[in-house]
Amino acid sequence: MLFKYLFAKNEDIPSGSATIFFGFSSILWFIVGTGLGSFNAAKLAFPDFVTGVEMFAFGHMRQVHVLAVILGWISMAFAMTMMYMTPALGNTKLWSEKLGLWTAFLWNVGLSLGLTLLWSGFTSGREYSDLIWPIDLVVIFGVLLPLGINVWMTIAQRRTQGIYITNWFFGACIFMLITTFLVGNSPELFNLTGLTEAYLTFWFAHNVLGLWITPVAAGIAYYVLPKLTGNPLYSHRIGHLHFWSIIAFYSTPASHHLLSAPLPEWLKSFASVEGVLILIPAVAFVANILLTMKGRWSMFVENVETKFTITGVLLAIPLNMQGGFQQTRAINWYIHGTGWIVAHAHLALLGMSSFLEVAAVYFGLQQMMRRKLYSLALANVHYWFFIIGFCTYWISMTIAGLIQGAGKIYEVPYIDVVIAEHPYMIARWVGGTMVFTGNMIWLYNMYMTAREGTLVPKGRYAHELAYER
Template sequence: MASALRIAQSLDPSTSPTSVSRAELSEIDASTKAPALFFLISSVLWLLAGTAFALISSFKMHTPEFLGDYEWLTFGRVRTAHLNTVIYGWSVNAAFAVAFWLMARLSRSVLRHPTLLFVAGAFWNIGVSIGIFGILRGDSTSIEWLEMPSYVTPLLFVAYALIGAWAIITFRFGKSKHIYVSQWYILAALFWFPWLYSIAQIMMIFEPARGTVQALVNWWFAHNILGLWFTPIGLAAVYYFLPKVLGKPIHSYYLSVLGFWSLAFFYNWAGVHHLIGGPVPAWVLSAGIAASFMMVVPVIVTSINHHMTMVGSFSALKYSPTLRFIVFGAVSYTLTSLQGSSMAIRSWSEVTHFTHYTIGHAHWGMYAFFTMVMFGSIYYIMPRLMLKEWPSAALISTHFWATSIGIIIYVAALSIGGVLQGLALNDVENYPVFMDIVELTKKYLLSRSYAGILITVGHLAFAVNFAWMLIAPRAKSSTAPTLFRNPSSMVITR
């Protein structure tokens, strides 16, 4: 136990100011500046594009005549453009930036070969741009989460391979002897993604499997890209920033290890619950349902670990923007994961499957968890790259409240609407006419659009603050961090 405690302490990033000189840290940060900024600027631009696509598709769902004459913006395309923009544009760019910034810091390695990352970033963003353009002009594959046409696959793959190679080099030449749990998550995610992506490309597009085997591959891929790519990166960030901002170690080393391995072994079977009731072998579904239930283990373990780290420090939420976004994300992770497990229950899936409830769940995970964690990370990373503070605390505050209230309304509206829709779909006696069910959902779809407007306001506040920070001159004297309010007694560890 004593040795475990020692390891835990040495692994804790918040002890770094004593074991690693601050000079070394700022040297590492400085070396990441150019590539990290490149990925972050790309991600913010994609976020704005994705938000625009989102609003258009949301309005179309209750007012189908809205922009109805433009083939390029028909619902099926603009909705797909939204998904691919926010996933491969915003989320992946942000994830790359956060992942390699963390990797460099945690490996105690100055970022080597930044050219590799620039080339990778260029390939990735050109690939995604062509992909979105392809979707809008009608080349979508109609495979969920893999809609980008096959002609961009090589570009994305090259980009990915370069980033993976870079991460291994950085890790290999790092000075740190210990591997912190965030690094576990990042390395695993970097390894899992190309495997998932290449198998899915081969078995669905280049040499398609016969019949519904395709559907199994589809959901094995699509759910794992959430569980084995975005979730690990998001958790890596939470595991780093939570103790970092609070200035105390993570609650339990053992729980973080248990959480990691249970996630690794259970999550990857869970995806097939998207096919419950479908024309695929029943045993696969049963296995997927079992794995979905088992996901309760890593989720509870991880949330206990995060919560116990937070205990006693909740007042810090009043001050630190990073902490507020990260904690919002961590709590959402717990809730949306438990919701996900429950959605695999056959009798509950019978109601919620095929309804807006699933869309609500997807946004709870990708937005309320992952995106909020990325926002929090960016609020921490940017001042260290730019060596200046965020220009406006009011804009950060607007960003937080607009997006958090927005996403809560969003999820609530689609969850309620989705359940009512599902119950009606299964109730032929009272709802024999399909159009009555459509009518039933309209007001919830409208509420979702209002929530979307609120979220858009938050994104604009974020983007303005971000751009302002890029162009604002550096303060001559040293500055205090931009916080929601200035603490009188409390010192925030930077």
């Protein structure tokens, strides 16, 4: 086990230990997160499913699902990729493998504690920043800052002249995430109230998605796909267009989440206009990745990591088309607060982002453990459970959202909307449960890879080897 390295000398810790610790942790949190999601969805379809117990009430579990997925699965998968991509791109070693292991350890402990407290009802009552402020401080200073120091120092110690686009994303996004956590939680730390609190809640919520979850996932794809296909990235310059337009435009549209609240009108209009500009980085990203596939499209079928990556990139198209336009007043009035937004949020987190991270975790774990994936068949089962489950969820929630929007503007009594949504709530539960099942298959596959996967010889990549099973 990796715990023995927590007190070892840094030089004695094998490279890749932090990657492996983070990798398996992230898969476990993915199972926890999607399992909670499936449980919650069952409650929305069948309200008397597990009833009358405070700890299993929907209002106690919904936020645990969200934060287990964001801070457990997605962010740990990001940390995992940073632990192996950053040094590889700088042609060097990770600055401190020991710090990486401690970060992973503290992260698991802190998140378990925070989510348990949240589950019991210790909450700040603020969406996405619901963790109580002592836990926020643990996240900032115990988790994000050590992760950032490790990544920044590795970049600084690189033995290459340039900095590849992925590392630009990693370094900048950790910095912006720490700032977002500090500023976004200032209402709790300094007792800021009223509209300031409401606005900062969504300033946090927007930035944690727009400056962390989607750009880092894109940065990962910029590494994984050239590695897998052997093609160089189509254009590093277009990658920089992506990177800089994210920083310039997508750090500003926070108030498009609150178009109905009495915020200053200039702020809402500014946010809506800036929000449409997400199309610039989106087109740059998708075009760059798809053009990188030139001549290697067979890998989309044959190679499971490529399959996950390309699926994630293709899902970025509807994601950004929705994201750019649904936040304008012309469309937002219809779909605000409906299941459409839930579908969109899952398109970003479970669709685009998660598919890219799953590919990176598959790729990185094989690379760092020097073992070939145990079973291609199981990986494909994982893929199909994931994509069919996700699409079921996404489509059913989009339809439910459109029904809800129509009910809202035509003043249909609310209970009729609830009745009309019922079949889609069942579909959402089925879809979520499929994703959950696929993830358990994934964990088994990775566990067997660690134990019985074919050893990868030095200087070779796992995906270059033929499967033996």
